[in-house]
Amino acid sequence: MVRIVDEGRSDMTKVYVDGQEGTTGLRIHEVLAERGDVEVLRIAPELRKDPAERARLLNAADVAFLCLPDAASREAAAMITNPRTCLIDASTAHRTVPGWTYGLPELCAGQRDAIRAAKRIANPGCHATAFIVLLRPLVDAGLIAPDTPVSATSLTGYSGGGKKMIEQYEAGGDPLLQAPRPYGLTLGHKHLPEMMVQTGLAQPPVFMPVVGPFYKGLAVSVPLHLSQFAAGTTPEKIQAAYERHYAGERFVRVMPLSDAATLEGGFFDVQACNNTNRVDVFVFASATQVLLMAREDNLGKGASGAAVQCMNVHLGLDEGLGL
Numbered sequence: 251m252v253r254i255v256d257e258g259r260s261d262m263t264k265v266y267v268d269g270q271e272g273t274t275g276l277r278i279h280e281v282l283a284e285r286g287d288v289e290v291l292r293i294a295p296e297l298r299k300d301p302a303e304r305a306r307l308l309n310a311a312d313v314a315f316l317c318l319p320d321a322a323s324r325e326a327a328a329m330i331t332n333p334r335t336c337l338i339d340a341s342t343a344h345r346t347v348p349g350w351t352y353g354l355p356e357l358c359a360g361q362r363d364a365i366r367a368a369k370r371i372a373n374p375g376c377h378a379t380a381f382i383v384l385l386r387p388l389v390d391a392g393l394i395a396p397d398t399p400v401s402a403t404s405l406t407g408y409s410g411g412g413k414k415m416i417e418q419y420e421a422g423g424d425p426l427l428q429a430p431r432p433y434g435l436t437l438g439h440k441h442l443p444e445m446m447v448q449t450g451l452a453q454p455p456v457f458m459p460v461v462g463p464f465y466k467g468l469a470v471s472v473p474l475h476l477s478q479f480a481a482g483t484t485p486e487k488i489q490a491a492y493e494r495h496y497a498g499e500r501f502v503r504v505m506p507l508s509d510a511a512t513l514e515g516g517f518f519d520v521q522a523c524n525n526t527n528r529v530d531v532f533v534f535a536s537a538t539q540v541l542l543m544a545r546e547d548n549l550g551k552g553a554s555g556a557a558v559q560c561m562n563v564h565l566g567l568d569e570g571l572g573l
């Protein structure tokens with residue numbers, strides 16, 4: 251028998267996860283289960299797609315996470331009548347919609363205050379998080395002009411595709427799934443709009459995600475010639491711009507320039523941030539070129555971790571609580 255918390259019993263912050271049985275929702279539940287400062291409202295499994303019951307719980311919550319496909323997220327947002335309810339949406343539905351605040355506290359000065367004040371928070375996409383963490387500081391510092399053409403590749407574990415892709419990979423037996431699989435080859439990936447809006451770049455990057463036969467872990471790489479930067483830019487200046495932008499950030503770690511020590515026999519480990527809420531930022535450089543890289547756990551800073559971090563910021567709590 252599932253116990254459904256009787257909302258209204260306590261004065262703790264009430265939290266509801268719409269999509270509690272999905273990949274992102276389950277992980278948020280795991281994180282919240284460790285905490286004594288929030289009361290988690292649960293929907294009976296057989297009612298989890300019942301609009302009336304979802305609406306009731308969404309409006310009973312102080313904070314509601316939407317861990318749903320885009321259409322169901324839009325539906326959920328339209329159900330809110332309680333002005334106190336703060337929505338934190340993990341889907342793509344609202345990331346560039348006016349009235350929604352982008353849930354990346356490290357984006358720029360003032361973003362935490364915006365998240366604190368907002369009642370509608372759109373969590374970044376997993377690929378977009380890594381891309382924006384790399385590009386925004388360089389555009390802000392004037393090292394990259396907004397009209398610079400940029401390209402990016404993202405290597406991601408299959409959990410990024412949610413329950414269906416996880417089932418497909420874990421069923422086994424399909425040799426096609428044993429190799430890395432590039433996708434997004436129409437060059438219209440759903441994260442491109444937020445990548446542009448949040449970096450200030452005038453054109454979308456040429457973006458190729460690649461899904462591989464590992465559960466989680468993600469790394470975005472952005473190759474650039476130094477000639478594409480503002481005159482006089484050196485790898486050291488790029489590195490310094492990251493160090494300035496992320497000074498004091500507990501969830502962004504700027505690694506030493508051309509950090510060979512981080513490589514395993516010369517190979518980059520895309521899984522090294524797994525089970526953390528961290529993004530690691532790297533600048534690999536030669537005399538004429540740089541390769542910018544950012545890695546994260548796609549289910550951590552790329553999804554559930556970021557969502558919980560935003561809740562903490564919104565509530566004025568220690569930002570790393572539970573993470």
Ligand SMILES: NC(=O)C1=CN([C@@H]2O[C@H](COP(=O)(O)OP(=O)(O)OC[C@H]3O[C@@H](n4cnc5c(N)ncnc54)[C@H](OP(=O)(O)O)[C@@H]3O)[C@@H](O)[C@H]2O)C=CC1
Pocket residue numbers: 268269270271272273274275298299300316317318319320322340341342374375376409410411412413414548549552553
């Ligand atoms: N996985 C990842 O790395 C990331 C995912 N996201 C985004 O977060 C959102 C959730 O993703 P993820 O957890 O991976 O997806 P999943 O497919 O694993 O889970 C989605 C959940 O939503 C439920 N659901 C679908 N429609 C409805 C509805 N109408 N009402 C209530 N529940 C519904 C599904 O039910 P059922 O169990 O019946 O299928 C499922 O449990 C998506 O928008 C995704 O794109 C964002 C960042 C990263």
Ligand SMILES: CC(=O)N[C@@H](CCC(=O)OP(=O)(O)O)C(=O)O
Pocket residue numbers: 340341342374375376377406407408409410411412415440441459461552
């Ligand atoms: C492997 C895989 O399919 N990954 C997903 C990204 C998951 C994600 O971040 O998507 P949201 O925009 O919903 O947050 C994709 O590229 O579409």
